[in-house]
Structure formats: structure tokens, C-alpha cells
Amino acid sequence: MTAAIAMQPMIPQPHAVRDVVEETADTFTLTLQRRDGAPANLFEPGQFSMLWVFGVGELPISISGDPGQHDRLVYTVRSVGKATNALVSKKHGTDVGVRGPFGTGWPMHEARGHDLIIVAGGIGLAPLRPVIYHVLSHRKDYERLIVLYGARSPRELLYRKELAAWARQRDTQVLVTVDYGGLSWRHHVGVVTTLFKFARLRPAHSLAMVCGPEVMMRFVARDLESHGLGRDQIYLSMERNMKCGVGFCGHCQYGPHFICKEGPVFSYQRIAPLMEKYEL
Amino acid sequence: MIENLERVIAECPFFAGLDHGFMDLVVGCATNVRFDTGTYIFKEGAAADTFYLLRSGKVAVETFLPNRRPIVISTLAEGEILGWSWLLPPYVWKFHAHAVQNVRAIALDGKCLRNKCEENHDLGYEILKRFVRIVEQRLDATRIQLLDLYAA
Numbered sequence: 001m002t003a004a005i006a007m008q009p010m011i012p013q014p015h016a017v018r019d020v021v022e023e024t025a026d027t028f029t030l031t032l033q034r035r036d037g038a039p040a041n042l043f044e045p046g047q048f049s050m051l052w053v054f055g056v057g058e059l060p061i062s063i064s065g066d067p068g069q070h071d072r073l074v075y076t077v078r079s080v081g082k083a084t085n086a087l088v089s090k091k092h093g094t095d096v097g098v099r100g101p102f103g104t105g106w107p108m109h110e111a112r113g114h115d116l117i118i119v120a121g122g123i124g125l126a127p128l129r130p131v132i133y134h135v136l137s138h139r140k141d142y143e144r145l146i147v148l149y150g151a152r153s154p155r156e157l158l159y160r161k162e163l164a165a166w167a168r169q170r171d172t173q174v175l176v177t178v179d180y181g182g183l184s185w186r187h188h189v190g191v192v193t194t195l196f197k198f199a200r201l202r203p204a205h206s207l208a209m210v211c212g213p214e215v216m217m218r219f220v221a222r223d224l225e226s227h228g229l230g231r232d233q234i235y236l237s238m239e240r241n242m243k244c245g246v247g248f249c250g251h252c253q254y255g256p257h258f259i260c261k262e263g264p265v266f267s268y269q270r271i272a273p274l275m276e277k278y279e280l
Numbered sequence: 281m282i283e284n285l286e287r288v289i290a291e292c293p294f295f296a297g298l299d300h301g302f303m304d305l306v307v308g309c310a311t312n313v314r315f316d317t318g319t320y321i322f323k324e325g326a327a328a329d330t331f332y333l334l335r336s337g338k339v340a341v342e343t344f345l346p347n348r349r350p351i352v353i354s355t356l357a358e359g360e361i362l363g364w365s366w367l368l369p370p371y372v373w374k375f376h377a378h379a380v381q382n383v384r385a386i387a388l389d390g391k392c393l394r395n396k397c398e399e400n401h402d403l404g405y406e407i408l409k410r411f412v413r414i415v416e417q418r419l420d421a422t423r424i425q426l427l428d429l430y431a432a
Contacts, residue, residue: 122430152430198357
């Protein structure tokens, strides 16, 4: 966290919308730049920001851009309600307030020298995209990169061109599956866990990073364990109702943890007992 | 050729750990096959007298609804087993299997293997154990798919 953020975490910095890309029918990627021309606040892959849509509300959104690009912040947002709809409807040049980045990132340091197994479902690929950018720009620091991505249908896949480009990189395996594929779909059909048998896994030498709906992460973590990964080798990005972003308000409390401050990234070892509880 | 088939079958995880004598019985029912992209390997309603050990390529398991295009239920690829309707009466395929990439496979004559399993129940138990595992994995995947995992 930068010094400025540490001192004034509740004050949004004015940013301008520089680009809006339609990823799917309801999901958009926004590029924001600071109004004052200063570099964007540095972030770690996996961190999130609170985005102010003035007059509507504030939203916690994971950063989905390249951590090596210091002049912008990029967010991928699914339009599911009033505030997200207002956010994705923003035109070029309009204002958005940004607080953050907040929370813990993916364990990029611990992952050095290891294979990385990225498992994403639906919009869960967004918080993992900075990891992929980071690995590809620091290729010597990491061994194999395995990206396993599932979505409901081909129409709901994010970053399709990038997925194809990543698959062409050395030591990188990208497998994509959908629940419902049309006849023109030439990749896999089935849930994301069915991809493990096609992945070139070296469990003892790997770290897994998983993001998607919680039920998906539960099944993925279970399967990763059955393939020989320890719980301490599996990291998940959790989501709750983040409000303040700094662990004051308690809205995102998850058992003894505040997701916004201690998370959103947790080791599975740390939160597995909580994930097994009903209605938490 | 038989020696090559035996090696390929022995390397398949599905047959891992199968007794050498049983392996000879399995190999006796096996042949190499190829299917070009776009070919239907089998179709719903046809006699199910074979199953396939996929060596390369990809197969879509499809079904269809009236007045609708076929729906792909799942895809199978290298190392996977295609087809278990040969194992149980009425020995009829319940789905289409469509090669969506060029496929190389070992075809195993289901009737031949069924007869050998009837004659040798130890072999039958070994084969059945392996198929139950496949059925369990696919039932598990189907149950998870029904949860509509990516909706939340």
C-alpha cells in the first residue's frame, strides 16, 4: 500500500475513463487514468480497488490489468446491478473515483521457481490476469504456467484473443472448457475440473491460484488435493461485501477474517475449515 | 503389430496394473482405428459393440433435440475411454460420438470382451472396476456441472 493510500484510504482519487472494451454481453473492461496525470497507484496482482460511481455508489473491483503498466488501472466488471451498470456505461473521459489498491495479492514471491497452476471460472479470470502478465514478463523467475479456464459457454469467455496468445508462449499450457459448446466449438466441453487430466501437472513443484465462484473453488481445491497438491500450495481469492476496504467496517467479515484486509487472497490451508461451514 | 497394441494398451492409465494374462485377453479383442474430423464414430440408437481407448484427437459426445442443432455434452481426448453402453444390455448407444479432430484410437470389441469376462469373472471384475471409476468420474463432473458453477 502506498504512503498516500495508507494515510487517506477513504478518499477517492479522481480518475478518467480512457477506454471501455466489451468482453461479453454483460462484461466490460475499463481503463482508468488519474486526472492529475500522476502514475497510477502501484498494485500487486490479486489486489482490488473501491470504485466510486459518483451519485450511484461504490464497488469493490479486482484489478485486471498489467502490473507493469504504471500509467493506468484496468478493471473487468460484470454488469449485474445499478452500480455496475452505471460503471460499465461510463463514456470516455467521464469521472470515476478510485480508492486503493487494497488487500493481499497472490503469492508471487512464493511462486518463484515453481510451476503456476491458474484455475479460473467465469469472471474469475480477471483477478488472475495480472498474474499471467507478471509471469510472462518475468518468465525466467517461474517454471511452467498452466491456465485452466471454464465458463458457461463460448460467448461468456473473457480475453479470448489473449488466451490464444498466451497458449503460444513457451512453457505455457492454456486449456479452456465450457459447459455448453456449440458445434463450432473445438475446445473442451465439461466443468473446469475435467481439465486437470490434460494438464501437465508436477504437483510437488507447483503452486495453484484459483478464482471463481466459491462453490467452484471448493471443487477445484478438492481436485487439486486429489492430484497431490497440499493445502498450503493452493491459494483462493475470496469475495464478500467489501465496503471500507481497510478492515474498519466489518461488512466483509468471514469467520475471524476481514476479506478486504487479510484477503481477498488466502491459502486454502487457512480457510478450508470455514469453507466447509454452512451459511457462512 | 500385436506387440505394439499391447504396449499402447498397457500404457493407458485405464488398464494400469492389469495382470499380464488378462492383458493378453484384452489385446485379443483390440484393433487400431482412425477417424477423420467430422466423422461420427457411433450414433445414438445403433448397436453398441465396441469401446475406444483414445490415443489422440478429440471426440464430442452429442445429443439432439427436435428442431435444434446437436448439443455437445462433453468432450473426450487422449488417454480417455469412449463408450460404456457395450457393457450393459440392451447394448445400444445413448449418444452420438463425433470426431471433432482427427482421432487415433484402439477399438476394443465389446462382444469379444464380454464373452471373455463371462468366462473369466476375475477379468470381468477387473474390467468392471475400471469402468465404475470412469462412470463415477463422469457422474461427479455432471453433478458439478448441474450446479452451474460460474453463475455466482
